[in-house]
Amino acid sequence: MEWMGEGVTISLLGAAIIIWIIVYVQSSSRSLRLLPPGPRPWPVLGNLHLLGNLPHQALAALAKKYGPILFLRLGSVHTVVVSSPAMAKDFLKTHDLVFANRPNCSLGKYLCYDHKDVAYCAYGAYWRQMRKLCTMELFTVKRTESFKSVREEEVITMVRSIWQQSEEGIHSVDLRGSLSLLTQNIVCRMFSGRTFSDDELNGGVGFKDMLSEMAAVAGAFVIGDYIRFLEWFDLEGIRRRMRVVQKIFDGFAEKVIDEHINRRREKSEDENRVKDMVDVLLDRAESESQSMEVKISRVHIKAIILDILIAGVETSSTTIEWAMSELLKNPHVLEKAQQEIESLVGRDRFLVEKDVTSCEYLRCIVRETFRLHPPVPLLLPHESMEVCFVDGYYIPPKTMLLVNVWAMGRDENVWADPLQFNPERFMGKTTDVKGQDFELIPFGTGRRGCPGISMGLSIVELALAELIHCFDWSVECELNMDEFFGITVPKKFPLFSRPSWRMSKKYDSIFDIKKSG
């Protein structure tokens, strides 16, 4: 009897397991049937071969075929791509929390101190704390305002350098070079109070080279992030390059922190000096009442500096370069913007930031540039933390989310004449870029949206306004507007253009006025 009882138990258990397997297989195949539409994946590669060199464009073409929500397998990574404002709202507002994670990636691991930064760190208590530090202390409106004179000075330095490089209007200048230097200098002064020359780093690598290499590895496609068994082979050599540049960056960041600590120890502070971001972070690290779970240490400060450099430099310069290119292609827009500025400030003084807030047309130009040329066209990848149903579709956990803001900006269902550069479309409209209006979200939105919006916008608006206020611009040949996909999407070829001075005072005298004033 006892033996029979055991047999019954085993049979019941077996039946239960079989039923469970049937239910599981049925429900998962039902779930799979509910996945969003998308092309059939190849073995191992999945749909990777469809991305090409310009993934945002390839994904926009796929969205035309499959619709605004698209399911792909990139290697082994389940990926959902959304390409309409309504879908973006569903994912980034309604289901914001589920998609607030970032996927694990080589960049976060090898460059960003094993995901200790803000941008590439997983969602959780650590990210919340670091993010709070950014939004409540580092990138507040007050802090942004405190760096106003830094931006104004650096923009004037750029104007001067452009005029000198062109030998007073004789030659074209490499605007990309000037803009990169401008945003580098502004960002460096914001976090460390000073700029850096090329001979300051150890190991024979210049500061500019370090930044270029950081941007190059950050924007590179890493096959091992998608086909996991290839991770260890480091086929493209990217992991090795990340480690090398990480070491150089680490030495640089250590030096910045040491400089600040020494200055504090020696009490050699100028009392009127505006606090930079490293000061703020050190204050926080030293404060007895650190109520935070994670005590701020050197590694956290270094990871934040890294984020600021990666996230803050190229995004702004790329946007200004695109805006200038569109103005050169659309001279009537350039002229109208110049007239607007001139009617406000005349031609005998430089602009200050306060002036720019009254330049409505100029700000429409910036919005129109973000619409056609968002510098981060797929935002940063998000990742789902649990099963989720969006618009009736099943989205498995650990699905990567890409939001194609580039495609959204060119969607004829949303914008009239979408390929036309027409800033007038924004005149009198309240549409802004800060994440309320889902048709225009170049900074993302929601929990993972960009915390540096005010800083980014104030750099872009002031620099663009001053470039067209001080100079007329001409190009010798047809402008090429092709794109290059990296950490941002700049023009494939740098913009060269010839400036001519348009202020009423001569160049020399206007700088003399500045020096004495």
Ligand code: HEM
């Ligand atoms: C034109 C300028 C800028 C643009 C277009 C831009 C755009 C973006 C975008 C698209 C994201 C990802 C949003 C998402 O995944 O949903 C992002 C994240 C971020 N940005 Fe910006 N950004 C700009 C300037 C800046 C500046 C100046 C800073 C700092 C000084 C900054 C710091 C960050 C950080 C820390 C994150 C990560 C946020 C997180 O994951 O929690 N950005 N930015």
